[in-house]
Amino acid sequence: MEDLTGRRLVVLTGASSGIGLAAAVNLACRGDQVVLVGRDPARLQAAAERVRETSGERPELFRADFAVLDDVRRLAEGLRAAYDRIDVLVNNAGAIALQPLTTVDGFELSIQANHLAPFLLTNLLADRVGRIVVTGSGAHRFGTLDPDDLNAALRRYRPLGAYGTSKQANILFTAEAARRWPGIPAHSFHPGVVRTRFGNDSRVVAFGMRVLPFRSPEKAAETLVWLANQDPARLVGGGYYYNRRLRRPYRKAADPRLAARLWSASAAAVGIDG
Ligand SMILES: NC(=O)c1ccc[n+]([C@@H]2O[C@H](COP(=O)([O-])OP(=O)(O)OC[C@H]3O[C@@H](n4cnc5c(N)ncnc54)[C@H](OP(=O)(O)O)[C@@H]3O)[C@@H](O)[C@H]2O)c1
Numbered sequence: 001m002e003d004l005t006g007r008r009l010v011v012l013t014g015a016s017s018g019i020g021l022a023a024a025v026n027l028a029c030r031g032d033q034v035v036l037v038g039r040d041p042a043r044l045q046a047a048a049e050r051v052r053e054t055s056g057e058r059p060e061l062f063r064a065d066f067a068v069l070d071d072v073r074r075l076a077e078g079l080r081a082a083y084d085r086i087d088v089l090v091n092n093a094g095a096i097a098l099q100p101l102t103t104v105d106g107f108e109l110s111i112q113a114n115h116l117a118p119f120l121l122t123n124l125l126a127d128r129v130g131r132i133v134v135t136g137s138g139a140h141r142f143g144t145l146d147p148d149d150l151n152a153a154l155r156r157y158r159p160l161g162a163y164g165t166s167k168q169a170n171i172l173f174t175a176e177a178a179r180r181w182p183g184i185p186a187h188s189f190h191p192g193v194v195r196t197r198f199g200n201d202s203r204v205v206a207f208g209m210r211v212l213p214f215r216s217p218e219k220a221a222e223t224l225v226w227l228a229n230q231d232p233a234r235l236v237g238g239g240y241y242y243n244r245r246l247r248r249p250y251r252k253a254a255d256p257r258l259a260a261r262l263w264s265a266s267a268a269a270v271g272i273d274g
Helices: 020-028 042-054 069-082 108-126 138-142 159-180 203-211 218-231 256-270
Strands: 009-013 033-040 058-061 088-091 132-135 186-190 238-243 244-249
Touching: 009 020, 020 042, 020 218, 033 042, 033 069, 042 058, 058 069, 069 108, 088 108, 088 218, 108 159, 108 203, 108 256, 132 159, 132 218, 138 159, 159 186, 159 238, 159 256, 186 218, 218 238
Parallel strands: 009 033, 009 088, 033 058, 088 132, 132 186, 186 238
Antiparallel strands: 238 244
């Protein structure tokens, strides 16, 4: 599966739908070799077909459920076996959990699927990754992250609070990754309010999506694709972007001490050296 044509290899999680799929199509049309990671096999196949129809490229597919950390470990093994180098890793998979759910690994679903899983995947691949792009969210403003208590949301569950905490973690993770791995450019971004499958199961979120000024997944993917292509020297390492502009996240997602504590707590949670 090694590419001998000199094209970049881009691995995208959450590529079976929405922003991740739109980004995969865009990147493939620009000539990148894209690798799609998804959870639902049928959606993943349909996404691959869409990439093939639009770009002429047949992408490689990997399946993993981020609610299961062993799936993430298998995914990392599979990617390592297939590729000596991953030019861009796009950590985009994410969802809002409407109910308080505990994963098989013992973590609240949002913090695991949206933060701990990509944290583990990135650490397991870091020696082969050229740059990192993370899909964050303006919803980090609703976050109440406590690295000493990653399951805090389970006690008095509010879906937006749990989701916002996981997105706060995405932005802090990106900043700390840039600090720890100066050779790997890492940036996060807010895609805007986007009409995707996100929150489809919730009447409240679905209503919000109808009344809020939403954008298409293709428009939302523009900043992701830009971050994947921009000269890192022109970007702020670990920075948070919106509409291709550097934005200052809320203070709770811009605190380097909190970012360092989150890294240590996350490493302990997934069983790797912090
Ligand atoms: N839509 C918005 O307004 C908005 C705003 C800010 C940030 N975001 C962020 O944008 C990212 C992409 O979301 P989207 O709007 O494009 O929604 P989407 O259409 O629902 O796509 C979400 C993607 O993440 C995957 N995913 C969800 N849970 C997973 C799990 N447990 N394991 C593995 N993969 C999982 C989905 O796989 P399946 O196909 O198997 O479900 C899908 O590929 C997320 O990180 C979200 O937080 C979205």
